[in-house]
Amino acid sequence: MSDDEQRTLLIEREAGIETLTFNRPEARNALNVQMREELHDAVQRIRADRSVRAVVLRGAGEDFCSGGDVRGMNVTSAQAGRDRIDDLHGWVSTLIDLDRPVIAAVDGVCYGAGFSLALAADFVIASARARFCMPFMKVGLVPDCGAFYTLPRVVGLARAKDLVFTAREVRAAQAKEMGAVLEVVEAGHLHVRAAQIAASLAAASPVAFGIAKRALNQSLGSDLRVMLEIESAAQGIAFTTGFHHEAVKRFREKADPLFTWPAADA
Structure with a gap:
């Protein structure tokens, strides 16, 4: 058996873009203990590795992720259940707050914790055949992997309750x-489009992107005064960056910009 067959998370890097692929296609990429541990290690490593400029989440085969592996759920006490979820929170919160772009390329099934992981991304690109569901009520559980935080912020409270x-x-x-998906594309173009968007965002100012993402993540829990103070401090930092100086120079010279958003038909 090859290393790739043994791993439940495949990791590839190209031009500063790291792709994490959930690798249990025979189980529709359901999260088991091993995959959670490998995700923990990967996310914490990415956080410390500034050479990673963007992250893409995807699933092997024709599905993104079907959620937690129900066959492995044999929790017998409330404390054991809490411990199981607490183990997720370190890397899930790191992924949500990561100061670099995260793109989820969703094909096929995106259920439960898989849906939660997609919501942890900045943008979700979905194939036309993708299906989303929060099925926790069917097994007497509640959403996890940060969905109580992300889902209402992405789709609104009423729709979050509906789902x-x-x-x-x-x-x-x-x-x-x-509002949970940015773009819908044909399945054959899904990963190409996700890579285009990741490459575009990877070329943005890492300082401006990181600060803006953190500010936006705080905005719904803050008031105007706090956000204006964050804005002033952030812009003061951004004005000093080499990226800003080069971007202004290129604008004046009518040269190609450093950052462009990829057209849908690129």
């Missing part, structure tokens, strides 16, 4: 309408 309480499935087009 959680009904445990209904929504297709990619409806998920886009709700």
